[in-house]
Amino acid sequence: MRTKKIKDMKIKNLMLGATLSMFILSCSKDDNNSTSTDLNEAQVSAKIDMATEDVAKIAEDQYALQANPGAGRSSEYDVQALPPCATVDIQLTATTWTRTVTFDNCTLPNGNVIDGTIIVSGSLNFDTPSHTISYSFVDFHHNNILIEGNRTIVRSLQSTTTLAAVHPVANMSIDMTVTFPNGNVYHREGNRVREMIEGFGTPMVWADNVFSISGSWTTTFPAGTRTSTITTPLRVEADCPHIVSGVVNTVGTNNTATLDYGNGDCDNQATLTVNGNTTTITLGN
Template identity: 65%
Template structure:
């Protein structure tokens, strides 16, 4: 009888452990999808901010970039400023962007009119701004420089983005993210009148507070974003949580909506998108 109880006890313990392990992996999978959505918000906003910086430079008589990826007609842009600074206020009215993401609300972007300065600081904030129905709040800044880096010896644009933002999903869950991303234009910078050939390498790290706890993410293989693709085409993010370490791999350079998530040796394909 004692032996039978011991076997039943071990079986029950194994079942509970297996369910707990499975629940943990499912939770990590869900969190990876949430992280991917937040990353997509960061990339879309960075694209818009850099576009508006180039527009401000063009208005000042600089030969900057012409953006083929133009904003939809449903975006209202108001330009204000003085001799020392510029501000561009963008109001999105449930606008579908070229990559299919839907934006609503206001982004306010500002910077210095000294476009010849070696370093440019661009500030931007959100007013009732939604990305695919996700409310985005907080302030961010982008420091742009022209420099040589380990990623590319040739002088090229580098944007260091610092952020402290809160995101509220349609189900009411909130996520707080603090950190920085360094976004380097590693191709296309020699063709300032052509935006579609631009390629970006992205590094950085950040901490995201989920309802269930805090996760730390580090880009362990630089992410690669191409102007012609709505998804990241390659790179790896390693996410460390209280119970698991996971890796999210965006692939080998193909433009697709798939990434692979590996947790505890188990790899799962996840699909990215709205």
């Protein structure tokens, strides 16, 4: 009888051990899956950030060219020349302008490749303190990522807490649907403020332009919605294809992630911290 009890206890212990092992392996697998998901979402978010930045630049440049015809430059406007493969169709009414910019797999100066059409429009009254620029897309791709949606940018010249000197400030309303080549679809809504903090005093030189980006938005991923806030302004330099510094804090259902773009070097490295665990990630086109 005693032998049977000992045998039963051994069997129970073995079953308990097996159950615990399965639980631990399951937790480990879940943790690995969670880390992989966080890394993937951080990379996706960075690519959407870069697409948003390039769209803002193109829309603002078309406004500047329309507001300042001829050479397209003055002390107030700084315009990046479009790649030679881009074409622009201009339509005017009595009160409005529309510039349809079509790209044929064009490489921008920062190395990003765009294809398709952006339609940019606004009022012909350029004497107001601020100007609203509308933009929309037609079969538009940024590094093979399909961008859809339409929204506005309110552009003005002003002094801000970021920079006391009067400088160009673009307040961008975001409502984009983004489809990646693998078929994953993401939707982003929010607000992004883009300030030119360097280079506005040298309008004939594009390469010295530097922008400071602030704002917040929500992004709907296949796994749920994340809310992101720029806690340290993002720094964008005209001659670099990557965001060079700044911090974005993202809050999801089960965790908080912080994406740090670095110390100002033009590289494709960033650090992602999720619930206290930090990983270096690569941000590619």
